[in-house]
Amino acid sequence: MLDYALLSALAAVVRTGSFERAAQQLNVTPSAVSQRIKLLEERIGAVLVIRGQPCLATEAGQRLCQHVEQVSLLESALRQNLPGLESETRPVTLRLAVNADSLATWFIPAMARTEGLLFDLVLDDQDYSADWLRRGEVVAAVTSHGRPIQGCNCYPLGALRYVATASPDFVQHWFAEGFSGQTAARAPCLVFNPKDQLQATWLRQALGSQWSEVQPPLHWLPSSQAFVDGALAGLGWGMNPELLVQDHLQAGRLVALKPSQPLEVPLYWQQSRIVGPLLADLTRAVLTTARAMLSPMSS
Numbered sequence: 001m002l003d004y005a006l007l008s009a010l011a012a013v014v015r016t017g018s019f020e021r022a023a024q025q026l027n028v029t030p031s032a033v034s035q036r037i038k039l040l041e042e043r044i045g046a047v048l049v050i051r052g053q054p055c056l057a058t059e060a061g062q063r064l065c066q067h068v069e070q071v072s073l074l075e076s077a078l079r080q081n082l083p084g085l086e087s088e089t090r091p092v093t094l095r096l097a098v099n100a101d102s103l104a105t106w107f108i109p110a111m112a113r114t115e116g117l118l119f120d121l122v123l124d125d126q127d128y129s130a131d132w133l134r135r136g137e138v139v140a141a142v143t144s145h146g147r148p149i150q151g152c153n154c155y156p157l158g159a160l161r162y163v164a165t166a167s168p169d170f171v172q173h174w175f176a177e178g179f180s181g182q183t184a185a186r187a188p189c190l191v192f193n194p195k196d197q198l199q200a201t202w203l204r205q206a207l208g209s210q211w212s213e214v215q216p217p218l219h220w221l222p223s224s225q226a227f228v229d230g231a232l233a234g235l236g237w238g239m240n241p242e243l244l245v246q247d248h249l250q251a252g253r254l255v256a257l258k259p260s261q262p263l264e265v266p267l268y269w270q271q272s273r274i275v276g277p278l279l280a281d282l283t284r285a286v287l288t289t290a291r292a293m294l295s296p297m298s299s
Contacts, residue, residue, distance in 0.1 A: 017054025158294025
């Protein structure tokens with residue numbers, strides 16, 4: 001039988017990254033937290049926490065943290081139907097997976113529409129965020145996958161529109177002869193990380209048969225705002241969300257390499273059915289905000 005007082009100590013250490021902050025959260029001493037973790041490790045027969053700055057969960061520790069978080073979510077959902085149950089003193093923490101560009105454009109306003117929840121966000125590319133949901137490490141995800149994951153509900157959100165942008169000086173220097181496979185192969189390109197395929201996808205769309213021969217030099221910038229700043233500074237060209245750069249485009253600080261060819265990435269909200277009642281308010285906020293701010297999906 002699992003001891004949930006011990007599991008709560010483990011989850012607090014992993015969530016806060018230290019024994020001291022976990023002790024503050026649990027209103028006990030750091031020594032008491034340490035003793036609980038030690039006792040749990042002895043009962044499980046495995047190391048659960050890698051001590052350091054910050055403290056990290058081992059694989060076994062992570063599985064136990066997921067379990068205790070799921071139990072907490074289920075209990076919170078149960079309280080909505082059984083108000084006589086004793087209520088939590090702390091708000092429920094929801095772990096969600098979201099892509100960086102959604103976080104930088106429309107997702108925070110959706111979070112702000114909800115009350116009584118805390119958020120623990122995992123950032124990953126929209127083509128990979130669903131994997132966190134499949135593994136049970138999050139309860140919902142913003143993803144490009146439109147087929148419902150087993151045990152989840154799937155809702156279309158809209159399309160996040162991207163524009164290939166660069167500074168006027170950059171365009172004058174690298175694309176003075178026009179945009180072509182030859183000029184695109186020489187011009188430095190901004191890429192978020194190795195999972196980021198937006199630039200390659202747009203080049204394939206914009207250049208057609210010439211695309212396979214284009215391998216531009218790359219700057220790696222793992223930040224949505226750094227992408228905008230890099231383009232403004234003339235560091236390179238990249239696919240920026242239209243929501244982030246529309247003011248710069250209107251002011252002429254940035255220009256679109258091919259204004260008639262934006263790239264639209266369909267997004268979906270997938271959420272675990274098992275905690276559906278607990279996520280109802282958040283799901284409504286996500287759908288309302290996304291559908292107000294994103295482009296309609298192509299039929």
